[in-house]
Amino acid sequence: MELRDIEIFLTLAEELHFGRTAERLHVTQARVSQAIAKQERRIGAALFERTSRQVVLTPLGARLREDLQAGYERIRGGMETAMETARGVRGSLRLGIFGPNAHDLAPVTKLFRQRYPSCDLSFHEVGISDPFGPLRTGQVDVQTCWLPVREPDLAVGPVIFEGPMSLMVSDDHPLAGRRQVRLEDLSDCVLPAIPEPAPHYWVEAVEPFRTPSGRPIPRGPQVTTFQEVIGFVLTSGLAAVVHADGPRYYQRPGIVYLPIEDAPPGRWALIWRTAAETELVRAYVRAAEEARGKLRHQGLEPAAETRRRRSRPESLT
Template identity: 85%
Template sequence: MELRDIEIFLALAEELHFGRTAERLHITQARVSQAIAKQERRIGAALFERTSRRVALTPLGARLRDDLSAGYERIRDGVESAMETARGVRGSLRLGIFGPNAHDLAPVTRVFRQRYPSCGLSFHEVGFSDPFGLLRAGEVDLQTCWLPVQEPDLAVGPVVMEGPLSLMLSDAHPLAGRGRVRLEDLGDCVLPAIPEPAPRYWVGALEPFHTPSGRPIPRGPVVTTFQEVEGFVLHEGLAAVVHADGPRYYQRPGIVYLPIEDAPPGRWALIWRAAAETELVRAYVRAAEDVLDELPREAPHPAGGAHPAGDPHPAGGAHGRAGANPRASSAVTRVVSS
């Protein structure tokens, strides 16, 4: 069986529609039908049940799909690795991360290492008080960052994590007994002050400066690390809007996370210097694109109460996709159209 025929069979087994399969593989529907008929003649039995309304795998077709899938992925990865070696993918990639992002990016890193075993990969923590400093100084090649990123010298790649925002409070805070809050309630809180060079628009996307009605939201002490935020929340009555990784990774006694029911989801993307894009950067971005469905895409907050320490944050749900800014590379633009 030729590799292209295997690809057509596996695509049809997933799509269960001849037209969509042809469109996905950029071939004619007749080519799909011919390839399947050829395989069925060779095997001597039907692989698909076809009616005017539906296409379904036969038991034999389902078994063949399972047997072929793993081998096909290994062949494709091997071809991709050889192509990248020929293109000059070599050296070491320096990846900047915020906090526990390395855990969430584990599926991407695993695929990257499988494809480019001779390439090095190192991790470097990025601080939210200077989110672009390491990148612009050339100390990292690629990094994660929450959106929006509106920097003309930086390219924005695929959204790799997405999830609901929460309000982190001490369990002694006046709002802590409520099951959930709205953005307007932030006017009754004191949020942390994040200093420059963090851009005001970027800080405000997470820690807003005004409520939806226009009330100013007070600012408290200047903080530069998540651990400082935790200390002020626990002992000084500070509140902080946090991404989904807060309740996922930072469960602490005395701290609760209240769902912010009308907040837009927090989104994280890969970013890099547009003028310093390399084959290694493009290789990691392509790995991210290929495993997007395995990356954290948490459902909106369900009805119910806060997430106290020890109560895991709910997860699951839709796999959102988002695209790049106009300076992003062609490797990223495939996410926009998916």
């Protein structure tokens, strides 16, 4: 089996969609179909079950994926290391992160370190009140950020993961006894104010200013860090809309997380300053793209997987 055919098989096994596989590998959908058909003829059995609604691995296909994955990653890793060594990729990469993003990015960072052991990688926390400042001043080279990012001088890379949004309240808040809330309920809350230079559109993506029906959502004290948000929630009745890393990493006595059932998932990506793009930045972005499968094992959901689950009939979820 040729390396490219192995790559097509493993990508389809992850995406479970012929169109997305073709788009991700920059080939035609016919090329994907031909490669899978050739593999199935050679093996003598089906690797995927196809219907008009979904594509799933057969038991034989699942076993083949397990057998091929580790070897493929070693081959790709060896080739990438050799090419980067030949190109002389060295130096320092400063990675900007929000809160606990370093935990979420561990598979990416480990892969990057394995491939570029001579490169120095450091972490720098980015504040929510100035999300793009460290990039523009050169304090960091590439960073995580929730979407959308609509800055003309910044490049937006791959969506690394996405997850459900929750409302964080104290355990004596009027909504604390609910199992879940809706966006319309936010008009009965006071949300934190994130000051400039954080752009209005960027703040609104997480902390909306109006409910879907147009009711205003009150604002409380200004905050610049997540720890400040927690302090106000615990002591002043403030509520806060948070990403999936809130309940995952910030379980605290007196804090309750309520799923927001009609909120779109929060999406995170890598961003960098277009004019300052380096080979090291591109190398870290490639590592992020290739480590998507490992993120799933941490309890994170890459974007394609979440879209796939949402598109299935209710009875299949």
